[in-house]
């Protein structure tokens with residue numbers, strides 16, 4: 001079964017269509033990147049999958065179930081989104097504990113104490129962080145909390161929107177290592193949006209290059225590593241990255 005299947009997906013904001021006829025199949029356990037210039041529609045695709053961009057046509061299927069246009073609670077248990085800015089995505093007046101427990105409360109699930117402890121351990125945060133507030137944490141620690149929160153419902157898929165680009169260069173590698181470890185340990189599927197080709201080469205199996213709301217090319221990461229992407233626009237992106245694919 002595929003984790004995510006998009007078929008002839010068009011997405012609009014009001015009268016403006018920003019994603020055109022995107023079809024993609026992402027296997028369970030795969031790590032797949034959407035890359036391309038700013039405004040090419042990458043984040044919009046994640047939002048539509050997550051139910052945050054309601055105006056779409058075509059088909060979105062997650063773990064074999066078609067995604068409805070209306071809010072879908074069951075969906076949150078299989079697929080969660082992690083945003084770029086961990087400060088913006090954490091409530092400033094809630095402790096880490098409250099923030100992590102919220103998804104359980106929303107879904108009427110028990111076992112708060114054990115689950116909070118388990119996700120903190122999984123993301124490498126000491127238990128003493130549990131009763132702190134976001135402003136008492138570093139950027140990297142906040143992103144660990146955001147990832148922990150996404151893991152609370154034990155999803156099988158994470159949608160990652162530029163998960164390291166708001167972080168200092170020195171902590172980006174820590175978060176990338178954490179994401180790699182979590183995927184290995186939990187068999188997660190990643191759909192990741194990034195500007196950063198080194199991130200793709202470190203964390204992903206395949207990538208789709210997007211431009212003006214369309215997919216230009218889908219390639220294996222080996223082609224990226226060899227500098228052998230096929231399309232001229234993809235090669236431009238590669239050249240703009242300086243051809244270095246080591247994460248900072």
Ligand SMILES: Nc1ncnc2c1ncn2[C@@H]1O[C@H](COP(=O)(O)OP(=O)(O)OP(=O)(O)O)[C@@H](O)[C@H]1O
Pocket residue numbers: 013018036037038039040041042043044045193195
């Ligand atoms: N809420 C919104 N309302 C109207 N237009 C939007 C909205 N969000 C994004 N857009 C527009 O949709 C297009 C695609 O944006 P999107 O954020 O998906 O691109 P992106 O490739 O993720 O870019 P970036 O890398 O800068 O995040 C852009 O032209 C953007 O201006």
